[in-house]
Amino acid sequence: MLSIKQAAIVGTGVIGNGWIVRMLAQGYDVIAADPAEGAEERMRRAVEQSWPYVEALGLAEGASKDRLTFVKDTEEAVKNADFIQENVPEVEELKQSVLQTIDKHAKPDAIIGSSTSGIMPSELQENLLHPERFVVAHPFHPVYILPLVEVVAGKQTTSENVDKAKAFYESLNMSVLLVRHEIEGHIADRLIEAIWRESLHIVNEGIATTEEVDKAFTHGAGMRYAQYGPFLTFHLAGGEGGMRHMLKQFGPALKKPWTKLEAPELTDELYDKVVSGCEHQSNGMSMSELDQNRNEFLVKLYDLVQEYWPKEQTAVKR
Amino acid sequence: MLSIKQAAIVGTGVIGNGWIVRMLAQGYDVIAADPAEGAEERMRRAVEQSWPYVEALGLAEGASKDRLTFVKDTEEAVKNADFIQENVPEVEELKQSVLQTIDKHAKPDAIIGSSTSGIMPSELQENLLHPERFVVAHPFHPVYILPLVEVVAGKQTTSENVDKAKAFYESLNMSVLLVRHEIEGHIADRLIEAIWRESLHIVNEGIATTEEVDKAFTHGAGMRYAQYGPFLTFHLAGGEGGMRHMLKQFGPALKKPWTKLEAPELTDELYDKVVSGCEHQSNGMSMSELDQNRNEFLVKLYDLVQEYWPKEQTAVKR
Incomplete structure (x- = not known):
């Protein structure tokens, strides 16, 4: 069994907030960090707006949006976490530096996943103290609805930790695609x-x-x-x-x-x-109307495709 | 109003048969020609297999699969037709030659559409006697479900005839995309x-x-x-x-x-x-099971997307 009690999210943009909602919906305690001005308010609003869709998809027992804590400091967020998901902007130097902070302050056996859409894991883990517990785990927007996550191991990642990461993402009802070889942009x-x-x-x-x-x-x-x-x-x-x-x-x-x-x-x-x-x-629809429209559609589509995806591909069950 | 009474299909492969089903479902009389051995039997079987899906989408008044005639000769099929859709294999010389036969035997004001997926209309109309009534009209498989048709005019096509073609495809409940400039592969x-x-x-x-x-x-x-x-x-x-x-x-x-x-x-x-x-x-599913599975899915998806496509794009109403 997985022993993830506390998940941490570093970086609360569109992707970070998406992870928060998915993790909360599956019954995890989540602690999130972002140093940006107004980040907590934006995060809370995003959680409110997304919640109806994860309710429609079905919540895990005990799942609650109240099980979310926000802190300013990354160190504070990660120190007691069992699983940490990094989602800072797609700038390699920034990711490197934030990942080093996470690595330094996290428990040595906590798994670290990066949401990077294009950077290879071997590059991101290069300067970590515990590179063996680092994976790329690239999700798709909206993260709380779309099931796919591409999991990519770096040269220093152990297969045991890949298995742990895979099990965690599967516990989030995700469809895990293990990418066989690192490549820019994954698949x-x-x-x-x-x-x-x-x-x-x-x-x-x-x-x-x-x-x-x-x-x-x-x-x-x-x-x-x-x-x-x-x-x-x-x-x-x-x-x-x-x-x-x-x-x-x-x-x-x-x-x-x-x-x-x-x-x-x-x-x-x-x-x-x-x-x-x-x-x-967009025909006069605001971004949030477009967003809502897409979410309502995707929730219905998701129900529909599950019935019709070729059998081997229906790994994700609700 | 459109005065299309009789539609003709030349070439009854996957695409030709798809057009037949769509046209029959919208209440047209259809006459089809294909010189290949066993073509009529394959066509009749394809119509039988596809019919439940167009029924699910909704038939026009008077629509019947009995309003389909098969002949061996192209000349015979096109001579009384008001609209002719060509669907022979994607080989330019073959298309040229079949289109010349159609052009020669069709009424001079009958519209001719070609299903070519890649060849530019100006090339296909080059040797026609009445090139002004020729358009490319590229549909998507399965033609009887997917609404898109790319309509492309050649240098010699008149805008009046483009309008006529557009009106005809719209009468088939299709979503017509007029391609502004010829380009190989259309859009x-x-x-x-x-x-x-x-x-x-x-x-x-x-x-x-x-x-x-x-x-x-x-x-x-x-x-x-x-x-x-x-x-x-x-x-x-x-x-x-x-x-x-x-x-x-x-x-x-x-x-x-x-x-x-x-x-x-x-x-x-x-x-x-x-x-x-x-x-x-494919996991043991036969081609026809895969095909059926896709059709059932697409019929439900089609209902779903109509509700959720951005408003300007919902030109297609059932």
Whole structure:
């Protein structure tokens, strides 16, 4: 059994707050630290706003948003914690320094997970006193709804500690993807980045507005991708012959100039197109309305996909 | 008002059959042609199998799968048709030649749409007698459920005929995306290709199996993409500052080596990894079980997303 009694969150931005809500919902005591002005108030508001969604998904026995403590200092937050999740901004030097503080003040056997979306764990654990208990654990926004967490071990991480981290995230009802090899961007963000770059090229060249690109995705392929990933989708597109037929028929198209291969320059013009496009397509909805709308949708979608994900993939049960 | 009485389908593969079912479901008479051995039997079976899903989505008055006729010859199929949709294999010379046959035998004012996923309309209309009534109209599998159709005009297409085509596809309850400029792969397939290439790289390098790549997508970002596209997703990830903040914070990451920029060689080894990976993750489900599973899911998802798509995008009403 896991012996995690106290979880600590370092950094209470969008991702840190997402972790807080997920951990509270699964019945953990959580202590959070963030030195920023107004951080506690923003955190409390975020917890209030997200709570209905985790209630809809189902709370663990004893789960309560009152089991959350906020402190200013990282040292204070981590000293009694059994599991610590770091979520400071994606700047390598900053992460290094905060992780060293955590490492120095935490119990030596507390597990430390970093939410980094792109930095490799071996780099982040390099200067720790106890690097063997460090993993990357990259979640997806909104963390309290989406089940995926990519867990990546660094060169110095022990497999025992990877197992402990995996067990903890599974106790949070997460779907743990153990990434076999370190790579910048792990797995999911490489796919997301590929879509992103191509989308920017399309807008940059005036082929479509941001709204049109989004529609090209959500009204077609995007509807499929909530259930089957890129491989199974193409497997199905191959008809009875599946992927075998698909690769023979469409493999050569890999060499066609169908995607732009370099990221475009982020010029002022491209910046304006992208920003104003997004504002336009929000159609007067505030960020928080968009956010709420997405959450209501995702809660229902999550119920739906659980019934329909291919069996081996339904590791996550509620 | 539209005066389409008789629709014709040329080529009854997966996409052609998808169009047939969508058109029948919306109350059109459909005549289909395909010279291949056993094509009629495969078509009739596909219509039977897909019918429950269009019933679940709602049939138009008078819609019936009995209003479908099959003929061997393209000439016979198109001669009285008001709207003709071409769906032969994605080989430019073949499409050119079939389109010339259609053009020659169709009424001069019948609209011709091609389902090509990648070829530009100006190339396909080059040798037609009446090129002004030709458009690309690229749908997404399964055509009878997914609402998106990309409509692309060629240099010789008149705007009047684009309007007619648009009205026809809208009468099929489709969400028409008028693509402003011709480009290989139109819009959606460029995004899909970008994901696909990156996925192949990840598998090729042994970072993950096909199942892991799929899970990295479906359990995280893929759940979001059924509702919000790449732009609105990042807009939301920016917190209160939206895309404006997002681009400032993550714009520089565009230059990071997070995606492989060239398509990998499709070696025998990569081919085997991808094929066997897909077969493994199907977990004993046959192609038709996978297919059925996806359809049941998509029908429910489609109901769900209609409620939650940003308002401007909900052009498609049932």
